[in-house]
Amino acid sequence: MADEHNMRRVTAIKNGTVIDHIPSGQALKVLELLSLSGDTSVPVSLVMNVPSKKMGSKDIIKVEDRELTQSELDRLALVAPDCSIAIIRAYSVAEKLNVNLGEEVRNVVRCTFSNCITQNPREPLPHRLKVTKTDPLTLRCHYCQRPQDLDELIHNLL
Amino acid sequence: MKGLITMDDLTNDDIHSILDDAERLLPVARGETYLPLLQGKILGNLFFEPSTRTRMSFETAMKRLGGDVVNLGDVKTSSVVKGETLFDTIQMVDGYTDIIAMRHPRQGAARYAQDAARVPILNGGDGAGHHPTQTMLDLFTIQQSHGTLEGLTVILAGDLRYGRTVHSLSHALVRFGCRLIFASPELLRMPPEIVEDLREHGADVTETEDLLGNINQADVVYMTRIQKERFADEDEYAKVAGAYKLHARDLDNAKSEMVILHPLPRVDEIHPSVDSTRHARYFEQAFNGVVARMALLCRLLNIEVPAEIAGGDA
Numbered sequence: 524m525a526d527e528h529n530m531r532r533v534t535a536i537k538n539g540t541v542i543d544h545i546p547s548g549q550a551l552k553v554l555e556l557l558s559l560s561g562d563t564s565v566p567v568s569l570v571m572n573v574p575s576k577k578m579g580s581k582d583i584i585k586v587e588d589r590e591l592t593q594s595e596l597d598r599l600a601l602v603a604p605d606c607s608i609a610i611i612r613a614y615s616v617a618e619k620l621n622v623n624l625g626e627e628v629r630n631v632v633r634c635t636f637s638n639c640i641t642q643n644p645r646e647p648l649p650h651r652l653k654v655t656k657t658d659p660l661t662l663r664c665h666y667c668q669r670p671q672d673l674d675e676l677i678h679n680l681l
Numbered sequence: 682m683k684g685l686i687t688m689d690d691l692t693n694d695d696i697h698s699i700l701d702d703a704e705r706l707l708p709v710a711r712g713e714t715y716l717p718l719l720q721g722k723i724l725g726n727l728f729f730e731p732s733t734r735t736r737m738s739f740e741t742a743m744k745r746l747g748g749d750v751v752n753l754g755d756v757k758t759s760s761v762v763k764g765e766t767l768f769d770t771i772q773m774v775d776g777y778t779d780i781i782a783m784r785h786p787r788q789g790a791a792r793y794a795q796d797a798a799r800v801p802i803l804n805g806g807d808g809a810g811h812h813p814t815q816t817m818l819d820l821f822t823i824q825q826s827h828g829t830l831e832g833l834t835v836i837l838a839g840d841l842r843y844g845r846t847v848h849s850l851s852h853a854l855v856r857f858g859c860r861l862i863f864a865s866p867e868l869l870r871m872p873p874e875i876v877e878d879l880r881e882h883g884a885d886v887t888e889t890e891d892l893l894g895n896i897n898q899a900d901v902v903y904m905t906r907i908q909k910e911r912f913a914d915e916d917e918y919a920k921v922a923g924a925y926k927l928h929a930r931d932l933d934n935a936k937s938e939m940v941i942l943h944p945l946p947r948v949d950e951i952h953p954s955v956d957s958t959r960h961a962r963y964f965e966q967a968f969n970g971v972v973a974r975m976a977l978l979c980r981l982l983n984i985e986v987p988a989e990i991a992g993g994d995a
Contacts, residue, residue: 638808640787645766648796666789667810668687670874 539587550582600624628652633679634664684802703976708992710972717747725778738970771797801981809843816849818973822966826940830857838864839905841871846944855884864892866921897934929954
């Protein structure tokens with residue numbers, strides 16, 4: 524009932540994506556991560572700090588007329604690895620997707636260390652961050668091995 | 682093992698076996714015996730940053746074993762200055778050589794080069810990252826002095842923040858159950874992620890600013906230079922320059938078998954009065970760079986070092 528009530532805090536969407544179970548307070552980061560914070564071409568609804576049985580409290584985002592791509596899902600894993608995603612078509616859930624960080628984040632984000640070899644934008648090998656822990660999420664650059672500051676990392680999206 | 686980028690590329694058994702090879706190669710390194718194990722092989726020396734000992738000892742090692750060397754030369758006159766990427770430079774040298782030794786100012790460059798290359802890469806230093814071939818010669822010198830690598834108390838002193846030699850060495854020593862004392866000014870402490878890594882591997886690590894007060898516990902004191910070139914700010918360098926100056930009179934209470942190592946060059950952190958004490962080992966250590974790199978070149982090129990070498994009763 525709580526979940527249903529939460530979903531009705533904003534109007535149902537006809538087509539688009541619902542991102543649920545975002546850790547409380549992280550929704551604005553998710554918008555930034557998906558480059559939706561300055562995008563005025565699609566309607567975005569956002570609820571923050573609503574009650575959740577699973578998480579205590581959570582954020583939810585609804586994006587109209589847009590279905591998230593795999594590369595966007597990979598990005599999302601950086602701030603909301605446990606979120607759930609529903610693709611909505613004609614007011615119904617057409618697909619449920621999960622974010623899966625895997626063992627490595629490849630070509631999603633650039634290492635935050637200013638002296639890493641990957642700072643040269645002309646170097647062609649892929650940007651690779653290894654997942655060394657999932658809880659809390661800890662990432663290290665494959666090349667320079669520096670641990671990554673997650674708050675800084677979202678500004679380094681490719 | 683393809684290349685040697687960090688000490689994680691070697692198991693403890695690999696380390697022991699390479700040090701054994703190095704021991705047998707001593708008469709070859711001294712020029713007493715000629716053993717052309719690497720005849721027909723070419724080493725590419727890619728030093729994008731200044732180097733004296735590492736570059737020269739790689740070159741000597743290759744030539745003592747009958748191999749040949751091609752050099753990148755001065756970076757200012759190479760294609761790097763024209764904006765060539767590391768990837769492209771490696772593609773080119775990869776085609777010319779059988780193995781590459783490289784030093785680069787950017788951290789992670791050696792791993793990047795290994796991902797781009799077909800031939801093995803020997804990391805001769807990547808920014809403030811790793812310097813595993815230096816670690817192998819350090820371990821060889823420690824084993825020569827103490828007959829073992831196990832369970833020693835080692836002080837690492839000076840610039841622990843930017844000093845890549847101490848980063849690689851501390852990771853290796855912990856694997857042999859050594860107790861580590863990190864002595865540095867606050868500004869130049871060992872990076873916290875490295876200390877955390879070492880502790881996760883069960884290391885007994887002490888961090889202190891007091892070098893002299895701990896010398897009596899040490900089996901090895903590993904001094905390092907405070908590297909002016911790593912500081913963006915001259916004032917920051919001035920705050921820590923000359924923080925440690927080891928003098929012969931500071932060694933009165935040291936264990937008799939304690940040895941002092943230094944990757945060199947030194948500035949003023951070891952006074953020349955120490956050179957003539959029984960503790961000084963840094964010049965032998967520099968010579969050992971040749972023999973350790975000979976053993977590594979053979980290992981990465983899959984060339985077996987003979988069990989017996991003429992004149993090899995060193």
